[in-house]
Amino acid sequence: MKDDFSMSFYEEIQKYHTFDFDGFFQRLTGTDIKKIIGKNRLNEHDYLALLAPAAENYLEEMAEKAQSLTIRHFGRVILLYTPLYLSNYCVNHCIYCGFQVNNKLDRKKLTMAELEREAEIIAATGLKHVLILTGESRKHSPVSYISECADILKKYFTSISIEIYPLEEDEYAEVIAAGVDGLTIYQEVYDEEVYALMHPAGPKRDYRYRLEAPERTCRAGIRTVNVGTLLGLNNWRTEAFFTGLHADYLQNLFPEVEMSISPPRMRPHLGGFQPMVDVSDRNLVQYMLAFRLFMPRGGITISTRERSELRDYLIRLGATRMSAGSCTAVGGRSEYYSAGQFDISDERSVSEMAKMIYSQGYQPVYKDWQFLSDNA
Amino acid sequence: MWEEVEKVSDILKIGDRELTSRLFLGTGKFSSNKLIPEVARASGAQVVTVALRRVDLKYEEENIAAFVPKDCILMPNTSGAWNAGEAVRIARLARATGCGNWVKIEVITDNRYLLPDNYETIKATEILAGEGFVVLPYMSPDLMVAKSLVKAGAAAVMPLGSPIGSNRGLKTKELVRILVEEIRLPIVVDAGIGRPSEAAEAMEMGVAAVLVNTAIATAGDPVTMAKAFGMAVEAGRMAYLSGPGDIMDVARASSPLTGFLRDA
Numbered sequence: 001m002k003d004d005f006s007m008s009f010y011e012e013i014q015k016y017h018t019f020d021f022d023g024f025f026q027r028l029t030g031t032d033i034k035k036i037i038g039k040n041r042l043n044e045h046d047y048l049a050l051l052a053p054a055a056e057n058y059l060e061e062m063a064e065k066a067q068s069l070t071i072r073h074f075g076r077v078i079l080l081y082t083p084l085y086l087s088n089y090c091v092n093h094c095i096y097c098g099f100q101v102n103n104k105l106d107r108k109k110l111t112m113a114e115l116e117r118e119a120e121i122i123a124a125t126g127l128k129h130v131l132i133l134t135g136e137s138r139k140h141s142p143v144s145y146i147s148e149c150a151d152i153l154k155k156y157f158t159s160i161s162i163e164i165y166p167l168e169e170d171e172y173a174e175v176i177a178a179g180v181d182g183l184t185i186y187q188e189v190y191d192e193e194v195y196a197l198m199h200p201a202g203p204k205r206d207y208r209y210r211l212e213a214p215e216r217t218c219r220a221g222i223r224t225v226n227v228g229t230l231l232g233l234n235n236w237r238t239e240a241f242f243t244g245l246h247a248d249y250l251q252n253l254f255p256e257v258e259m260s261i262s263p264p265r266m267r268p269h270l271g272g273f274q275p276m277v278d279v280s281d282r283n284l285v286q287y288m289l290a291f292r293l294f295m296p297r298g299g300i301t302i303s304t305r306e307r308s309e310l311r312d313y314l315i316r317l318g319a320t321r322m323s324a325g326s327c328t329a330v331g332g333r334s335e336y337y338s339a340g341q342f343d344i345s346d347e348r349s350v351s352e353m354a355k356m357i358y359s360q361g362y363q364p365v366y367k368d369w370q371f372l373s374d375n376a
Numbered sequence: 377m378w379e380e381v382e383k384v385s386d387i388l389k390i391g392d393r394e395l396t397s398r399l400f401l402g403t404g405k406f407s408s409n410k411l412i413p414e415v416a417r418a419s420g421a422q423v424v425t426v427a428l429r430r431v432d433l434k435y436e437e438e439n440i441a442a443f444v445p446k447d448c449i450l451m452p453n454t455s456g457a458w459n460a461g462e463a464v465r466i467a468r469l470a471r472a473t474g475c476g477n478w479v480k481i482e483v484i485t486d487n488r489y490l491l492p493d494n495y496e497t498i499k500a501t502e503i504l505a506g507e508g509f510v511v512l513p514y515m516s517p518d519l520m521v522a523k524s525l526v527k528a529g530a531a532a533v534m535p536l537g538s539p540i541g542s543n544r545g546l547k548t549k550e551l552v553r554i555l556v557e558e559i560r561l562p563i564v565v566d567a568g569i570g571r572p573s574e575a576a577e578a579m580e581m582g583v584a585a586v587l588v589n590t591a592i593a594t595a596g597d598p599v600t601m602a603k604a605f606g607m608a609v610e611a612g613r614m615a616y617l618s619g620p621g622d623i624m625d626v627a628r629a630s631s632p633l634t635g636f637l638r639d640a
Contacts, residue, residue: 071594073541075405126435158432223456256458256485297487361407367432370456372465 008212009249013190013242021048021238028054037061042294047244050290051237059286066292066318073297077363079321080353081129081161082122083303085330085340086110086149090135092202094188096233096266096273098340099135101202108330109140115152117334123156125325125350128367130157131184136165136204143171147178154179159369161224165203166213172220181369182224183217184301185210186262190242194234214246218254223369225250225257226301231284232266232275240287244294251295260299260321263287267305267343281310285317292318307345308356315360324353386617388584390562391478391510391531393449397422398579399609400451400564401602402589403440404430405541411598412443418599419606424448425480425587427455428470441475451512453480460499467504479504480534480566481513490540490567494521498528505529514566517551522559533559534566534587537578541590543570546578556582572601572608579612580619 024045033055036046049055050062087109090099098105110118122130130153134141146164153160161182162175172183189195192207199205214225227246229239243261251259263284266275288300302311302319304326311322325348327333328340348356354364388395400423403412416424424444431441431452444450452470457463460483467479481504483496497513498521505511510531515521517535525533535552538544545568546552555563562584569575575586588605595601 071405072543072590075590075593076407077405126438128432128435158429251487255487258487297490358408363406363408364438365430366435366438368427368429370429370431370466370469372462 008215009246010208010211012245012249013211016242024048025052025054025237028052030054030057033058034061037065037293044241044245044248044294047290047294048241050293051240051286055290056282056286059282059289062286062289062293063317066289067316069292069296070318070320074299074320075363076361077365078315078319078357079129079365079368080127080324080350081131081159081321082125082127082323082325082350083131083133083163083328084118084122084153085133085328085332086115086145087134087137087141088330089137089140092136092204093200094202094204095198095200096188096230096275107140109145110149110331112148112152114331114334115149118331119153119156121333122325126366127325127350128157129159129161129369131161131163131182131323133163134165136202138165143167143174146175146180150175150178150180154371158367158371161226166210167216169216169220172217172222176217176221179371181222181371182226183214183222184226184228184262185213185217186228186230186264187211187243187246188230189233190229190239190246191234198233214250215253218250218257223258224260224299225254226260226262226299228262228264228301230264230266231279231287232277234276236277236279236283236287240290244291247291247298248295251298258299259295260301261291262301262303263291264303264305267345284310285314288314288318304346308348311346312356312360315357315362322353322357324348325350386613388562390512393510395422395449395585396420397606397609398585398613399575399606400425400566400585400587401592402587403427403444403593404455405589405593406598407593409438409440409443411593412440413445414599415592415602416445416448419592419602421602421606422448423451423478423585423587425451425453425589426475428452428466428475429456431470431473431475433473449478450476451478451480452476453514454482454500455484457481457483457500458485458496459483459493460496460503463496463500464503467500467509468507471509477508478510478512481511492516492536494518497521498524501525501530502528505531512564517548517555519551519554519558522555526559526561530561532562532564532584534564536567537565537574537586538568540567542568543591544568545570545574549577549581552578552583553581572604575605576608576612576615579609580615582616585609 088099163184195207229243247259299320301321303323357364397420399421401421432439452475454463454466481500483493501511501513512532514534522533538547564585565578566587570591592602
C-alpha cells in the first residue's frame with residue numbers, strides 16, 4: 001500500500017488488529033535476530049523482531065550498527081532545542097497529564113510581552129531551535145494566537161516547531177506561513193482501546209483525528225515531523241512498533257519531510273497517575289536501536305524527561321536531537337507561575353549540555369534551519 | 377576534455393578562481409568545527425562547502441562559516457531546498473550575508489536516499505548563473521541533464537558517486553565517465569566517496585575534483601584521513617595526467633600487425 005495516497009495510517013494500523021504479537025515474538029530465535037542485524041534494509045517485521053525479547057541478548061551488536069549508521073548519516077552532531085510553554089489551559093481529560101482540565105493549578109497564557117521576555121532569555125543561550133507548546137484550548141490558545149507567537153519568535157530563532165492540539169490542514173498552512181517549520185505530535189497510545197481509556201473526555205478522545213494530524217501537516221508543507229508514543233501507557237514493544245511504522249509510513253508518503261521519533265517515558269507530574277507498565281533503560285535503548293536500524297535516516301529526539309547520566313550514554317546510541325535548558329511551566333524562565341506539565345530530570349543549562357556533548361566527541365549544533373521568507 | 381585545465385601548471389579554473397587543490401571539503405558532520413581549519417590545512421583543500429542552514433552569523437563561537445580558513449573559497453550550499461525557488465532564495469541570502477558568490481545547488485526531496493532533483497537543479501542553476509553566481513550544481517549523473525546545466529550557465533557539474541553518506545564509492549562510474557568525456561566543464565564527484573582509493577580512482581578517470589565530507593568527518597582521525605585524501609587526489613590526478621600516453625601506446629601497439637598495409 002506504500003504509495004496509496006487515498007488511505008491513511010489509520011487503515012494501515014488496522015491490519016495489525018488481529019496480528020499475534022506474542023506468537024511472533026515467541027517464534028524468533030537468536031539466529032533470526034543476527035540475520036536481521038546484518039541486513040541492509042529492514043522491513044516492518046524485521047523491525048518488530050528487533051523489538052522482541054529475543055533481541056535483548058543482541059543489544060551490543062545492534063548498538064554498534066546503530067552508532068555507525070547514525071554517524072554516517074547525521075555526523076557526530078547533536079541538534080539542540082528547547083521547549084517553550086505558551087499556555088497551560090486545557091480542555092482535555094488525559095489521565096496521565098499534569099495539565100488536564102480537572103487538575104487544580106494556576107492557568108496561564110503568555111502575553112506577547114511575556115513571550116518576548118522568555119524568548120530573550122532563551123536566545124541568550126545561543127539556541128536557535130525552539131519548540132512551542134500549549135494545552136488544547138481553542139478559546140485560550142487559538143490558531144491565531146499560535147501564529148502571533150511565531151511572528152514574535154521569528155525575531156529570535158531560526159526554527160520554530162509546535163507541539164499543540166491537532167489542527168485542520170488549512171490551519172497548519174496558516175501557522176507554517178507564520179514561520180512554523182516543525183510539528184511534534186505524540187499519539188500517546190497507538191492501541192485504540194487503551195487510547196480510549198486514557199482519554200475519557202475532551203476533543204482528544206478522537207483517536208483518528210489525532211493519528212492523521214501528521215498527514216495533514218505534511219500536506220500543508222511542514223519541513224520536519226516528530227511522532228511518538230508516551231512510554232508507560234501500554235505495552236512498549238507494540239507501541240514502539242507502531243511509532244516506527246507511523247514514521248516509515250509518513251516518510252514513504254512524504255519523502256521530502258525530515259521524519260523523527262521521540263521515545264518519551266512518563267515522568268512524575270501533578271495528579272499522580274502511575275505508569276501502567278515500567279519501561280526500563282534497557283527497553284528504551286532497545287527501542288532506539290531497533291528504530292535506527294529500521295530507519296537509518298530517521299531522527300531520534302531525547303528530551304530532559306530522561307536523567308542526565310542516561311542522556312549522556314544515548315548520544316552514542318543514535319540520538320540526533322536533544323532538548324536543553326528545559327522548563328515545562330508557562331513563563332517559567334522569566335517568572336514562576338505554576339506547576340510544570342511534568343518534572344524534568346536533566347536540569348543542566350545549555351552551556352553545560354554543550355560541554356558534555358563535546359566531551360563525548362560530538363558537536364552540539366544550535367542552528368540547522370533557515371527561514372525561507374519570500375523577501376530573502 | 378574541458379578547456380579550463382592547463383596541463384602544464386595543472387590549474388583548475390572555476391569561475392574566475394584558479395585552484396591548485398582538487399579536493400573540496402564538506403563540513404556538516406565533524407565532531408567539532410575546530411576540525412575544519414585543521415582538516416583544510418592537512419588536505420590542502422581550497423574549496424569548502426557549508427550549509428547555509430547551519431550558518432549563524434550572530435553566534436561567532438559556534439558559527440560554522442567562521443571556521444573556514446580565509447584563504448579558502450567558502451561555497452555555501454542550499455541544503456534543505458525542496459525546489460528551485462527555495463534554492464535561489466537560500467543562495468541570495470548567502471550572498472547577502474557575505475558568503476561570496478559561489479554556491480553549490482542542492483535540491484533534495486527524497487529524505488531516504490538524498491538523491492537530487494535534477495529538473496529543479498537545472499532551473500535554479502539558470503536563475504543563479506544569470507544573477508552572477510558561480511554555480512556548482514549537485515546532480516544525479518545523466519548526460520542530458522549535464523548538457524542542460526552547461527547551457528544554464530553552471531561553472532562545474534557535480535555528479536554523485538553514490539548516495540550522500542553511504543561511503544559506497546563510485547557506483548555511478550560509467551555514467552560519470554560519460555560526463556567526463558562529453559561535458560566541457562569541470563566534473564566534480566560529490567558524495568559517496570568513502571576511501572582515499574576511491575577518490576584516486578575518480579581522479580584517474582579524469583574528473584576535475586572530488587568533494588568529500590562523511591569519509592573524513594567520520595574517520596577515527598579526521599585530520600590524518602584528510603591528509604590521505606589530499607594525497608590520493610594528487611596521486612589520482614598525476615596518474616590521469618600521465619595516462620594519455622599509455623592509452624596511445626596501446627593504440628599503436630596494434631598497428632604493427634597492419635602496418636604493412638600502409639607501407640605497401
